[in-house]
Amino acid sequence: MGIKTALPAVELGLYSLVLSGALAYAGRGLLEASQDGAKRKAFRESVRPGWEYIGRKMDVADFEWVMWFTSFRNVIVFALSGHVLFAKLCTMVAPQLRSWMYAVYGVLAVVGTMGPWYLLLLLGHCVSLYVVSLSGQPWLCLSLGLASLASFKLDPLISWQSGFVTGTFDLQEVLFHGGSGFTVLRCISFALESCAHPERRYSLADLLKYNFYLPFFFFGPIMTFDRFHAQVSQMDPVRPEGELWRIRAQAVLSMVAIVAVDIFFHFFYILTIPSDLKYAHRLPDSALAGLAYSNLVYDWVKAAVLFGVVNTVARLDHLDPPRPPKCITALYVFAETHFDRGINDWLCKYVYDHIGGEHSAVIPELGATVATFAITTLWLGPCDIVYLWSCLNCFGLNFELWIQKLAVWGPLAQIEGSPGPHWLSCLSPTVVSSW
Structure with a gap:
């Protein structure tokens, strides 16, 4: 029992060590790329004066973030x-x-x-x-x-x-x-x-x-x-034990995330480099991997900071707001790919769960997902990119249900249950139905 308990911890430690090393190596490549490209003509529009006392300019490609933390x-x-x-x-x-x-x-x-x-x-x-x-x-x-x-x-x-x-x-x-x-x-x-x-x-x-x-x-x-x-409407709200400590921790995490993003904007130019494809094509693979990973995580960090600050204030008001978004690198099913849990809860309560029921039948699930992403498309603003995003997510949700149904289908379930390794083991209902 002790060995079984220790193995996940060892694996997690090795994974964290490898990931940290890979990110550090990719970060070095990104830093060199930002230094080499800072004076490029294509960078002038989105790289402006920043930390002049250490000679670093700032990536201002995301006008919304810049406005939040400068003018407003x-x-x-x-x-x-x-x-x-x-x-x-x-x-x-x-x-x-x-x-x-x-x-x-x-x-x-x-x-x-x-x-x-x-x-x-x-x-x-x-x-x-x-x-x-x-x-x-x-x-x-x-x-x-x-x-x-x-x-x-x-x-x-x-x-x-x-x-x-x-x-x-x-x-x-x-x-x-x-x-x-x-x-x-x-x-x-x-x-x-x-x-x-x-x-x-x-x-x-x-x-x-x-x-x-x-x-x-x-x-x-x-x-x-x-x-x-x-x-x-509570007349005499009472905080749960340890609530103030959690509020302080959330506030500190939000500040740390803001500082981390500011450092990235001054040293890595993660939003500006992709805008110059000629320059990006010349980057080493490690820098490109770090650039892709940084852009993927940045959208989540941006949402986490926004909702983290707002949720801190809401908790001070004795409210229990929706949780911040789950890190996109920790997602493995389409059902969790949402940045705003509040809108996700809204859609699930009034559309998705109302039409789809227990989400175990193929036809009701198809109707529920189509209706949900139709409203989501309207909410985001109809355009080609939103259409594509909605269609892919709608297909992903239904595809997960189809795979689950396939995994429990009689002949395939018997093959999976027979001795020896099979590719169908990855389609186990226990794994697939976790969403």
Whole structure:
């Protein structure tokens, strides 16, 4: 027993050692590539002054990250700090009013950022879905909700509605699409929960308190209305043991990730090098492997930082937000390939599980995945890349079920169960059905 227990630890240690060595070797190649290419003409647009005191320029190819941590860093810190301060004050003085405080502060932040006309536009969508929810017809609520979402994703309606936003600044388009898209999903969740529980009689005020919770407003994650309402309505919230320690740990991890990304942007140029294919073709294999791995992990780190910061604030407010995304290098099935667990929970609850049931029958599963990725395509914004991504993921989910069915099919199951190694052993239902 002791030997069996020790073996996984030894294997994990060897794996970590090999991986660390490979990453260090690839990092050396990337560092040399960034140094050699820093003065290339193709790099000038996306490599700007950075840490001048050590002679390093910064990769600014990801404008969103750069804006968050340069121009809008102080605004974000000020807005979230104000939220935490007023939330703590209200929790101490009048905990029964804390949900109202969240909504009022969120409304003021939205008006200050995007203007009053943008607020009125979102209120129009909220009121429309609230009125439809009074009918108690889920299909009608979902239909109107998807129509509202389409109005923010398809022209000419999106151009007409974006005209309500006054002023211009760098992240205006990002905040417009983020706030409006998440608002519609929250309104759909409210409407469907109202239809599912008519005896609870949720009010328009409940919807507004849910929608204008500032930490989730622009960038998510999505908490379904039933979870948010139950948690925010607690009169005397009590933290679980060790919760404050976990909050501090999450905050520290987010800071470490931010610093790590900043180091990568100054030393490795992981986003700029792929834009110059002629130069990339001349790189050694180790540098190309490190470049591919870094770009793969960067998207996850970016999402983890965003949701990590937001979730830290939400936990301070006694909420239990969706978990941050799982590292993409740890994924092995299509069912876990989601960066936003909140949207994943939303889709599973209202579409995927509702249509697919126990996900054990081929035809219902096909219908569930098609419907789920159709809505996902609308949410992301219809375009060729999104179509391709959705089709591949839809096929992957169904293919996993087909393989599971094939593995338990009579003749093949007998072959697998016979003595001796077989390729079908990798198709064991225990392994495949773990998703």
